[in-house]
Amino acid sequence: MAAQRCDLGTPLPLPRVLLASSFTLQNPSCAVDIESAPTSLKKQNTPNTTLPKINRRYSPSSALGGGNDGGPDSVPRHHGKSQSHVAFENTSTSIAASQMRNHLNKLSDTVSDEQEKKLFETEMDNFFGLFRRYLNDKAKGSTLDWDRIAPPAEGQVVDYNDLANSESVSFLNKLAVLKLNGGLGTSMGCVGPKSVIEVRDGMSFLDLSVRQIEYLNRTYKVNVPFVLMNSFNTDSDTENIIKKYEGHSIDIMTFNQSRYPRVLKDSLLPVPKSFDSSITDWYPPGHGDVFESLYNSGILDKLIARGVEIVFLSNVDNLGAVVDLRILQHMVETKSEYIMELTDKTKADVKGGTIIDYDGSVRLLEIAQVPKEHVNEFKSIKKFKYFNTNNIWLNLEAVKRVVMNNELEMEIIPNNKSIPADKKGESDVSIVQLETAVGAAIRHFKNAHGVNVPRRRFLPVKTCSDLLLVKSDLYSLKHGQLQIDPTRFGPAPLIKLGTDFKKVSDFQKHIPSIPKILELDHLTITGAVNLGRGVTFKGTVIIVATEGSTIDIPPGSILENVVVQGSLRLLEH
Known part of the structure; x- marks a missing residue:
């Protein structure tokens, strides 16, 4: 029956609710912070x-x-x-x-x-x-009622090492891989989709993902589909880019996540005036939108029709998110509808979302949901040991059920932003974007739980500091997958590069040759610092070029447990 329309006429008013000069090497006395x-x-x-x-x-x-x-x-x-x-x-x-x-x-x-x-x-x-x-x-x-929040109970998180190790490949015929590809590379100073940034050996995030799936299909004689969820920001560019994979043994499918109107913060009305309004009037509503968009696009039913039962979802910039046969087998055998990969929390991960028990049900708790007086408790590694990697395994029939029955009520994340004014002298326009996260849907699925995975499955590249890490000798590339050097002891080093290294172009200018960091624990570089070829860092290294000064680290230098301050220029002659 056709829906009726009733025009309410004029809207009611909304009530207002009231080292030339110096070159010093010192032994650092402490580690670097960082229904x-x-x-x-x-x-x-x-x-x-x-x-x-x-x-x-x-x-x-x-x-x-x-x-x-x-x-x-x-x-x-x-x-x-x-x-x-x-x-x-x-x-x-x-x-x-x-x-x-x-x-x-x-x-x-x-x-x-x-x-x-x-x-x-x-x-x-x-x-x-x-x-x-x-x-x-x-x-x-x-x-949330904080007194009803507890660390995950027994069975709500399973250790990866306790999973069956037979790695049956028969389940691969039931699998599809989905990458969240809606983000731009603007935070790293790049134009276009973030997935096309070169990360290793001349290959982009997208190239590496394609190589992984292609190797999987060729090795096990299967046809795992590769699905990309684009946004209106990345769709056009992505469609052009993936044409280069047409000769590869891989089936690529794409769909767009929703395009929602930004909301004026004062009037709570939509910013766009028409369907064709400026792109800045709209926003992609976070990866929690994947369920509705996967269904509305028709991709969900297409996958189910070809026998796919499970989709492995992850961020396109997480280079550690590769298909894992043990987790896949565990999901099939336990008949779980939703599995969230977690990894041990470190001091660098205290703000990450964590899995909790809430009155006997499993939930995702984000720092934005935590009352101010409990933030430090939330950050505690002792009470909340894990954080969400956003590597998610989903049962497609279950996804279809929760969407069709309107069961999803994921926690809303209000994202306050401002749009630059059209004219000089005018103030920026304050807006709010209402977003959701895919992890928050865990409570809507049957037998949902977490798997505590090794840190190697969480290798995101969000900044140029991360880029330095994945480009280094700490990793080697095999079939599109980064593998850590077996001689490396302990976790990956903590790397912090200053604002001079924020853009990829600046990063490449200051660090044309990636240093050797196999024995590095901590690295901090701030200011105008240039690294020569063949540089090696060990232990804790801090390099600080004072304002107005430049430090050139000579080719072949080996820096171990040192602080370099001041200014040092190397002149060609």
Whole structure:
């Protein structure tokens, strides 16, 4: 039955809620720091079906539906507000929701192509569900009850070493590999998708992933599909780039994650005025969107139709996230619908999300959810030993079930940003992006648990400091996979490069030849520092070029447990 539309007319006003000069070598004295109301109508059995817009006969009184209903899996709330305060915020929430629904309807009316309009309406319905939950959470002042949070109970985390070691390859026919490919390389000073940054031996993240899957398919005579979830920021470039793999023995599939409208922080209205509004008016809503997007794109049903039961998902920049036959076998044999790979927390990982027991159910706890007075406890390695690597194993039939039944209510991460003003003299526009994380979905799946994996399965490249590590002699490359030198003792070294090394171009200028770091523990470099060829670092090395000065480390230098300060220029003659 066709959905009806009711125009509420003029929106109600939203209530305002009130070493030439010196070259010193010193022994360092210390180490370096460093079931609720649905938000959309239930999905049909086929993807790409138009979802009628939610509640076209929308009124402020209906806006509060779709919050947490206090069911057995709901998060307890603390309400430290008076009844009058709560009533006022409920009214504000109702009006904000109805105004947002009307503006989303108007946005849909600007889409001319019917097929495009169907997908857009589906996305806006999903966005509105997210927005309404956000308003409800704000009105209730919801927080987790810290006293009910405990470290994972027995069985909620399994040690990798306790998994069966037969590594049966028969399960590979049930597997697909999915990489999250929505990010740009801007944080490292690069243009285009981050996945095309060269990381090792002239190969990019994407090249390495393709080599891994190709080797897997060739070795075991299987056909594991390689799936990329792009964003509107990376889709066009990625589609052009993957053409070079057409001659390879690999089946590549792509789909786009949702495109949601940014929200004005003061009025809580969408920033874009039309479907074709500037790209800066929209945002990709985090990797928690993978479930809805995988379903809406039709890729989910395509994979299921070809016999795929499990998808291994990871960030494209995690070079340690390779297919593991032991984890795959464990998932099949335990009939788990969701497995999260965890690894031991170190002092460098204290802000990472961790797995917890919450009244007997397994949850993901992020630092943003922790009350201020408990942040130090959250960071404790003794109480919370693991952190989430974002290597996730998912059962596809289970994914289809939770999406079709609207079961997903992942915790919302409000991301506050600003958009530069159009004209000089005007202030920037404050906006909020509502995002979700794939790890937060763990509580919606049956027999979900964590596997504590070796650190080698977590090798992300987020900065040029990480880039130095993966390019070094500490690792060798085999079939697209980085393998640590067997003679290396202990964990990988801690590397911190200053702002002079933030962009890849600057990194390459200052460090044209990667130093040897097999015996390095800590490295800190700040200021204008240039490394010559054949440099070796051992132990703890700190190099600090003072402001206005430059330090050139001579070719062939061996620095072990030293601090280099001041200025040192090497002049060619």
